[in-house]
Every structure is written in structure tokens, then in C-alpha cells.
Amino acid sequence: MSEEHDHLTALLGRLKLTALRDQLDTLIDEAGRRELTIQEALTLFCEREVARRDQRRIEMAFGLARFPFVRDLTGFDFAAQPSLDKG
Numbered sequence: 001m002s003e004e005h006d007h008l009t010a011l012l013g014r015l016k017l018t019a020l021r022d023q024l025d026t027l028i029d030e031a032g033r034r035e036l037t038i039q040e041a042l043t044l045f046c047e048r049e050v051a052r053r054d055q056r057r058i059e060m061a062f063g064l065a066r067f068p069f070v071r072d073l074t075g076f077d078f079a080a081q082p083s084l085d086k087g
Helices: 003-014 018-022 024-033 038-065
Strands: none
Touching: 003 018, 003 024, 018 024, 018 038, 024 038
């Protein structure tokens, strides 16, 4: 890796842009493949950072909530709730 790449990675870490830092090579490759302008590439990078932060925030909230178990709709008895649409 180049000195410039290492410096950029360090700056991203210092700015706490960890998603961007961790995915930098992949994001640069994607921006190149898609032939994005600098503005479009920066938008892509920021969107990925925000998405990762949102995901981590949700995961942290679930962890803090300490739900006793995970449930989904596969075992839900729709017949017991006639007011609900079964679709």
C-alpha cells in the first residue's frame, strides 16, 4: 500500500469514519467502475458511512434492550386475531 493510502486511512480513523476506512478500497473500486464524479463518489462514501452507523445504532439498541428471545411472524397465529389481514 502507498504512503498516501496509509495517510488517508489514518485520517479516516482520526475522523471516526470507520466504515469508510474499512471499506475504502472497495468503495474506490466501485466508484471507478461506475465512473462516478468526485461529488457522486463522496455521496456514495457518505451514504455507506451513514448506513453502517445506522446499522450499528440499531444493533446497540437491541443489545441494550436485552430482549429475552427473538421472534418473527412464522409462528404467529393469525386465526387468533380475526381483525388482522392474513396476507
